[in-house]
Amino acid sequence: MIMSGLKIYNASPIFDFLFPRELTVGGWLGGALLWHFAFMWLLVVNGLIYLTLNFYTGRVWKKFFPISPKELIKDVLDTLKGKLAHEDLSKYNTIQKLAYLSVILDIVVLIASGLAIWKSVQFPILRDLMGGFDNARVVHFAAMSFAVFFILVHLLMVALVPKTLLIMIRGK
Amino acid sequence: MSEKKIFNPHEKEIIKDVYKGLDLPTRRLFGKRALSLGAISMLTGCTLTNEDSIEEALMVMSRFNDGVQSWLFDPNKMAPTYSEDMLTKPFPFNAFYGEDEIRPSPDNFKLKVSGLVQDTKDWTLDELRAFPQTSQITRHICVEGWSAIGKWGGVRFSEFLKRIGADSTAKFVGFRCHDDYYTSIDMPTALHAQTLLTLTYADEVLPPKYGYPMKLRMPTKLGYKNPKYIQEIFVTNVNPGGYWEDQGYNWFGGS
Known part of the structure; x- marks a missing residue:
């Protein structure tokens, strides 16, 4: 999704730069659009299943809440001192809770702004919410950038605390 | 050796x-x-x-x-319209060739009509100008991502289709153009109230770079679905494809 999106961006850049060809997929605009509009279903279907299960089972409240500002400050300070503990990997610390919640919200914005670009006539409320067609492209780009940032930080964290990989895959 | x-x-x-x-x-x-x-x-x-x-x-x-897109398409949903002061000036030229390669259509031009219609007579520009004329200011969205606001005027396409006795249960309307461009659209979009067979741009006779003698303008579709230099319109149940669509652009191409 990201790599084909970069190629679509290159066809009519919003900002003063282009992405190198090596980071893109699809070969040309038409190919990139085919990738983007095929793989969007993977994201949408996965996202819907994830959200449905999380809300239906109540996991979302157990895992991500409560978020206390006091604990957040403590966790941030511990992280800076390099002392953030991971005794119980099944419990998210406050930074994790915020990071995961924000990326979930980001993907919702990503899909909503994409829908506003793709179907700007059929979804007028969404279009207005994004500040019009042209602005929806900027929102879409910003949401993509945040997702890339999250992925990079996420990978870095797994590299620093490799034992989390197992629990991520097994779920236990 | x-x-x-x-x-x-x-x-x-x-x-x-x-x-x-x-x-x-x-x-x-x-x-x-x-x-x-x-x-x-x-x-x-x-x-x-x-x-x-x-x-x-x-x-x-x-x-x-x-x-999915034809299922999502609501014939009663209108694309937003804008005021004169929001027009993009100059409105960009766009085609599968450069602006210096425009091949102007001849002045004695006649529009051909064929396929699933009752009346296959040719149409002169004056005959088309005799129809009730409407104009609207809408946003042209290109598949590349840029957009521009323009003012087009002409005949409501549904009215024209009615006049030629087009079979409105047919699936497709196809277009053949003077510059060898071709494309096709779904019947619900053809009948949409904002779909115009345009003869003017900014209240002037459509200039060659915007598709003289006529351009089909649909604010519910991306730019490549809006044919210029139209020579022939035909109604059919066999998908005629299109210049870009046959190379991989999505056929419905609607917003």
Whole structure:
């Protein structure tokens, strides 16, 4: 999704730069659009299943809440001192809770702004919410950038605390 | 003298000698390398067929998306309209060729009509101008992502289709253009209230760069679905495809 999106961006850049060809997929605009509009279903279907299960089972409240500002400050300070503990990997610390919640919200914005670009006539409320067609492209780009940032930080964290990989895959 | 002649007399002996010289592990390694070489050549074969099947799968998804989009399309939803002061000036020229390659349509031009219609008579520009005229200021959205606001005026396309007795239960309306461009649209979009067979741009006769003598303007579709220099309009149940659509752009191409 990201790599084909970069190629679509290159066809009519919003900002003063282009992405190198090596980071893109699809070969040309038409190919990139085919990738983007095929793989969007993977994201949408996965996202819907994830959200449905999380809300239906109540996991979302157990895992991500409560978020206390006091604990957040403590966790941030511990992280800076390099002392953030991971005794119980099944419990998210406050930074994790915020990071995961924000990326979930980001993907919702990503899909909503994409829908506003793709179907700007059929979804007028969404279009207005994004500040019009042209602005929806900027929102879409910003949401993509945040997702890339999250992925990079996420990978870095797994590299620093490799034992989390197992629990991520097994779920236990 | 050919190479074969040089090597032929001693070929077998040389091979035997070299074989003797190779110790077992080296031979095994050589065998392994030969195997992996074979594997690589097989892989390239695989890659080729994979690319074809990937493209096929992507096209299947694009057809699926055509279906989703026609299901989403609400004929009563109108594209936003804008005020005169929001017009993009100058409105960009866009085609599959450069602006210096425009081939202007002749002045004695007549619009041809064919396919699933009752009246296949040709239409002069004056006859089209005699229809009730409407104009609207809408946003043209290009598949590349840029957009521009323009003012087009002309005949409501549904009115024209009614006049020629087009079969409104047919699936497609196709367009053949003077510059060899071609495209086609779904009947619900053809009948949409904002779909205009335009004869003017900014209240002036459509200039050559914007598609004289006529352009079909649909604010519910991307730019490449809006044909210029239209010569023939036909109604059909067989999808006529399009210049860009046949190269991979999504056929429905609607917003």
